Amino acid sequence: MHPTGHLRDETVRVGGDARQRFYDGRGYGRPLDGDEIALSRVEAAHLLFRGDLSGIALADDADPVGFERFFVASAAAADRFAVRFLVYSDLRDRGFYLSPARDPWPGGRDAPSDAVDFVAYERGETPDTGNVKYPIQVVGERESVAASGLAGRTLAVVDEESDITYFAAERGAIEGSTDYEPPSDLTGVLLADRVVVWDAPADLHEHGFYGQPLTGRAADVEGALQLSLVEAASLAADDRLSVSASVEDSAGNSRDSDDAARVVARGRDVEGERFDRRLAVYERLRAADAVPKTGFKFGADFRTYLDVETVEDLPHSEHLVRVVERDHRFSPRELSLDVRLAGGVRKEMAFALVEADGETVGETPEKTDGDPIEWLSIDRLTP
Incomplete structure (x- = not known):
């Protein structure tokens, strides 16, 4: 004979030998006085679904109902x-x-x-x-x-x-082991949406994996390296890059405290406040000895390499990184798309949560008390 439950104050009470039968042996509910237990609506519905309860009375002096009626009533109430x-x-x-x-x-x-x-x-x-x-x-x-x-x-x-x-x-933050220190005497020309360093040292790209060389089968130009605005802003903020508006101005151009601000302003013109958030994450990754590169092909902000020795012997990137505001709300479809894509290309999906107002932009952990970025790694799970 299966016991009957009684709904009271949003919990279902079951007497008799309920404690021994349901709580002690199978972990259902919460014990009350004696052998009585209290069940949540979900727990009670599951026991009713399995046939372990004969019914549940929804009110005093009411006849017990079966699973169908209890399920519909609970869906309306809870x-x-x-x-x-x-x-x-x-x-x-x-x-x-x-x-x-x-x-x-x-x-x-x-x-x-x-x-x-x-x-x-x-x-x-x-x-x-x-x-x-x-x-x-x-x-x-x-x-x-x-x-x-x-x-x-x-x-x-x-x-x-x-x-x-x-x-x-x-x-969990992304930590790398890339050992590279950029030179401190770089000069570049600020274009519409990138910076070109015309006489870049070879190791800036080969070992630091900065930028993309201007190359081609018919190329007669050597040493020209295109930097993204994020890369350029980070190098300028670290006093490693000076920028100008033309090739003539770049000759003999002295470093200016406005170099980084000039690149950041151009970045904001190109993509709005999102640029500040991406720059904060880029700098944090570089400070952690990881190498961030564009994740455009994967629908992300960055892909990351943890240990780069040379570009010629480049490993697979380990993460895809999307930068979102700290108060961002995911849609489950958005999460599913990102995680599925990352898994399909053998990468881990990571989200960098930053403040919407950009107060932490450009600050590395060494300049702040702790990490201003909240890191979130998400993956599919089979319990």
């Missing part, structure tokens, strides 16, 4: 109940014990934040003894997800056909 139920059921089927992590749901003593819907424990371990394996945040395909604070969670995205895709979000 926020995003349907998608949460789907994820809960899927993880239970995969062998995990889970605790709900939102008030007024019982459990969740290990919940890291109120954005987490469930915590899934190590397989075979109960809420009393187990360590949290996955803090689960559930979202529907058409919802949005705050980028800041996402690190450390497992994102469970439920699409319109009720399929579930899991993403692991982790915190």
Whole structure:
């Protein structure tokens, strides 16, 4: 004989031998006095779905209802109940014990934040003894997800056909081991959307992987190197590059404190405030001995190389980096596209979160207290 539940204050109470049957043995709910337990709506629906409860009374003196009516009533009463139920059921089927992590749901003593819907424990371990394996945040395909604070969670995205895709979000900056120091006497000409260094030393590109040489089968010009505005602004900010508006002006041009500001201003003309955010991330990556290059071909801001010795023996890039504002909200479709593309080209997808006002632009960790950039790495996960 299966017990009956009673809905009270958004939790379902079950008496009899419920504690031994459901909590002690299988990690459902929260123990109350005696052998009674309290279940969240999702937990109760799952037990009802499995046939472990005979029914649930929705009000005092009401007749118990079956799964269909309870599911529909809960979907109307509880926020995003349907998608949460789907994820809960899927993880239970995969062998995990889970605790709900939102008030007024019982459990969740290990919940890291109120954005987490469930915590899934190590397989075979109960809420009393187990360590949290996955803090689960559930979202529907058409919802949005705050980028800041996402690190450390497992994102469970439920699409319109009720399929579930899991993403692991982790915190961790990109650190490289490229040993290269640019020369301090570079001069260049500022063009519309790039800077050309006409007499660049060979190792600036060959070992530092700065810029792109002007080359071709019919080329009769040597040493000309095209720098992106981000590369040029970073070199100018470090007092390694002076810029001018023409070749004539560049001859004998002395370094000017406005060199970096001039390039940054051109960058803002070309792409607006986004340039400041990209520059902040570029400088942080270079300060960490990683080499950032354009990620345009992959739909990203940068691709990164962690250990560059020579361009002739260049390894595969390890990361794709997108720069977003700290208050950015992802759409699940956006995340899926980025992560799928990065995985398809054997790279890790990383997001650099920076302040929208650009206050940290151009500042490296040595110039600030800590890293002004929040790093977020996201990958597909199979629990």
